Amino acid sequence: MRKSNLMRPLKGIVPPMITPLLDRDTLDVEGLEKLIEHILGGGVHGLFILGTTGEAPSLSYDLRYELIKRTSKQVNGRVPLLVGVTDTSFSESIKLARFSAEQGADAAVLAPPYYFSQGQPELIEYIGHVTKELPLPLFLYNMPGCTKVHMDPETVMILSEYPRIIGLKDSSCDMMYFHKIRAMLKQNPEFAVLLGPEELLAESVLLGADGGVNGGANMFPSLYVALYNAAVKKDIDTVVELHKKVVQISMTIYSTGRYGSSVLKGIKCALGLMGVCNDFISEPFHRFRDPEREIIRKFLSEIKIDV
Template identity: 30%
Template sequence: MTTATASVPPFGRALCAMITPFTEEGALDLDGAQRLAGHLVSRGCDGLVLSGTTGESPTTTDAEKAALVEAVREAVGDRTPVVAGVGTFDTRHTVELARQAEKAGADGLLVVSPYYSRPPQDALEAHFREVADSSGLPVTLYDIPGRTGTRIEPDTIIRLAEHPRIVAVKDCSYDFLGAQKVLARTDLAYYAGCDEHNLALYAVGGAGYISTVANVVPEQLRAVIDAFEAGDTPVSARLQQRATPLIESMMSAGLPGSVTTKALLTELGLPAGPVRAPLRPAGREAVDRLLAAYEELTAG
């Protein structure tokens, strides 16, 4: 292994973890998904990640997941990578979804750790290898122990990096040292999965971000890494700091990101629709706080 991340990230640098739009009746809104995808790409998103946490993947069916990939693929053409979330708590089901996503036109897979059963590290490694072997698509490991109950330990990720189709990590581990350890020992593209880490991880060799907040402020988040890439670290730091109140309001104020994102998108007149149960919509007070943070960031 070399001692640096890949110079060209496999799916771009500024990726949005896109919501899944629904109609007011709760059905999949494919027209809305296409319009939102086009909007995000036109405002600086290099790639789109579908059916992840923000995309409410636990409450969409297999058929809806495939239809979503097909619709977004049609909307953005070949100019934008489309990554499909396929992770479940069942290896067999995950393999089925991986093959389905490949047939639907995805460019890559996002595979979360199996949740609830809390497999040990050797079982985790076997799971990811089996999924990576099941299709021809490149795989992004999704490390989010706060939701799955299981960490993908850095040593496990380092071993998995030897697989030719495991190319990236979405990092929601909150272990900055562990991320740097993997960066130093592999060629994996490391994407920040927590928006408060976008600049910090990029500065130590990360590939970019897979962002929930990018659903509502794609240009502002893209500007952070563009400024850093241009060599203007003070500007990039100020831009990241300016985004912090909105990031906190959307991601750390007691409501899931899918809820806060859909609330803001609805207020902005963009496709969103309701969340699916057991999630519930944000109340008016929460929406007003979100709007205030959004307006503070986007004013001037």
């Protein structure tokens, strides 16, 4: 097994990679290879597979394992590889994590199980049991919109003291939550705090976040890397200009459809139109049809990314 290059804390842009598909249970292998090189070519600092943007809960286990194997082999240690192991089954989460470690992944990412709601003491106990079985360092994943469970700041504080838990990916869209987390963790500088909502990337990094796990970096990785770098340097003029691009993406590509699935559909549609990979989406969703595709095509022609 190769030596991990995972730094503590993990900093920078760690795109939550989409999962290129040909149909319900077939990877778009050629598209996957092109997508990985497209993302890494943008100078990102890591890669996260089998998250929300990767449609993990909708994928068969066979497909998840194939994705882990192919991605790990291609990335080959060029950046840290994080693998989502969230599942409703404790045992399946551990199996995914063990396989990921065998294939060379650097860390696992775990959200609360997403069917039964847990109280905070139950969540702490559950994650404590998981860490005893894990062969990899662990990032917590706060995604209350999908899991129905919010990781309270106090819960994160307790779990941050577990040696195997090294960071948090927060997708709550709650900046008050972020400020509380940062204040409570000020004595633990090796614990990474990464934000998911890209509209908050600039603000959060300026205020102490370690980076972003931003879906738009599937399409335009260099944009998000440049915005992160400008925020770290506190180059406000550059931050303002690049942040406008991120907001433009949010208000166009992510806002074309009528439902919450529009973000994922928009990213996959854009990547398809860019010639990177197939835009098939696993059920219960479907890819954009011709009217929406033409809208996305128009938006892509108007978005000028020159970083």
